[in-house]
Amino acid sequence: MLLYSEHISPRLRYVAGFISKELLALPIRVTSDKEAFVTHDGPRINYSAENIPGTFRIIPVPLLSETNISPQNISCFEHHGRKAFFATGGNFPFDIFAASFYLITRYEEWLPHEKDEYGRYAHTNSLAWKEGFLGIPLVNYWLLDLKEALKAVYPNLVFRHPDFKFAPTYDIDQAWSYLHKGWRRNLGAALKELVSGKWSRLQQRLAVLQGRRKDPFDAYEWLDGLHLYCRLKPYYFSSWRPVVRAWTGISRRPVPVCSS
Template identity: 50%
Template sequence: MQYIVRFFSKELGTPEWQLTDDAQAFLTEQGARINYSGEVLDMQSLHIVPHGLLSQTGIQQQPVNVTQLNGLPVFFQTGGVLGFDVFAAAFYLLSRYEEYLPFEQDRYGRFPATQSLAHKNGFLKTPLINRWTQLLYEQLVTRFPGVTFRQTAFQFVPTYDIDMAWSYRNKGFIRNTANLLKEAFSFQFSAFSKRFRVLTGKEKDPFDQFGWLNGMHEKYQLKPYYFFLVAEHTNRYDKNISPQHKDMKALIADHAIRYPIGLHPSWYSNTEPSALKKEKALLAAITGTAVNASRQHFLKLSFPQTYRNLLKAGILFDFSMGFADEHGFRASVASPFCWYDLEAETATDLLIFPFCFMEGTAVFYKKDSPEAGLAELQKLYHEVKIVNGFFSMIWHNSSFTDEGVFKGWKQVYETFITGRTAI
């Protein structure tokens, strides 16, 4: 109850709400009042009838019946002014309650979007909790017109995962020779020729899009976040350039001067907390600053262990809250929020920054054309803007090559950035 009250007081821009079980003290309070009980105490306070979830202990299957009220999807219908328990419903979504229950994992061991309540009931692409917050606001200002609420400000933060800084350069003699031989013997002459031209300095590496991005950021006054994969050993999923390579160190250091830098924990580190701490320390040594932000590689997020590991490693901000297989709002919110450890039944200081669009989702999962991807990106941006929320998206430097499956996607990014003020 304290956790969800703190969340809504922040969203509504008020001092933190005070909880009391003293009916007399409640009725004599001069400010805005919410009666969260089964009894009607007075006619002015906003009455929300509890569902019961917030007074439960343990984790159990919750009967959830989604219907439409006030033009929005709702569940935990209990009557009262809003018709449902907005606090319990918001807590259920924010805590990712359903991800603690049994589910069928995808091939990477993740919770798929298709199994989520939001996807099954058609509200995955709606920042539903922000919409519910607007309903709460409207009811409170009607009942208590003298109370001041501070409007939240819309925020836009582009983010990039640097899984592999260069396609050909700086991979070392053995890796490049092996790939050249593979391309030659499999008659991939175009790929062989391109690799050879890049390695001999006759052509720029296609993944080296950093200068172009810097120009975009400066021109449109953007403040992005970069997440670097610095795994010490390469494997099937961790294919980054060695963090010990001088060019890789120089690239990271240059970006650390310009932008906030975060860790992209390796696939290996997801189950090896000691590796996570090593990678964090390595990135901090390269940047010369503390590293306190992260985003999971492959968005491999398991509750509660992943976030517990991040906290133990000293991570304070995480940007992994979103799905790989679908666009939309994994926690049904377009606002940063603190993670609640449902299993331990405690609020934490880990601040979660959700994202709702990833170009890899459009290209590899949805098989969208660049035009369809742009339309989806603009639609999600509009959804967040109308609630004055936090809009974040994921791109990779490798997506701006304008080659192969990424043909046209560099233009999508540029068109979106240049035209977003009109959305």
């Protein structure tokens, strides 16, 4: 498939490659040569403001031709029962290239923003949260819509069969509440709980360390059982090496552990 644009930018190449990999069984080749595009014998996407007859046209917004990062004027609308933005025209009602680039690169997180209590981008600032699609794979739905629109113009176009793989990942800050932390840390914490009058927490700590109660963070047998039942291969991430050693030690089967 050949995609024509008057201006070829790294952003356009990136998102064209992404859509090609996710949707099509053939790569999208990007060109700024109008004559080669017009004479091309095959599926063509006209990503320009110029109307070229006999092609699939998506009218672009400026985002992919820009080189800076600046706030975007975004107004959402409904498309097939789901949110979309960067409305333009042509054979597709919005600039799916620019809209997909905006979401998959987390463009808005590069702009000045309010951070959460952990110093991260607060999800409540995001367009997805404000427009109610935070838990929806919106770009994937857009690609399905694009597939149908392309099929209407190019019925013989071959599309990639979606291959889904679920890989559970866990980012472990603290693998245990009391165990595997050494006697110095536990003694200091216990004295602090004693002085501050946190009797229930002190009793819980002592019960866990004496083996009379399970550590409140110990969900590992349940996780192992779940992974075995669902035939899943989990990945665990931790920046604390004792956590990594202890985790692999209690697991009942080989578990790939990545230390970030």
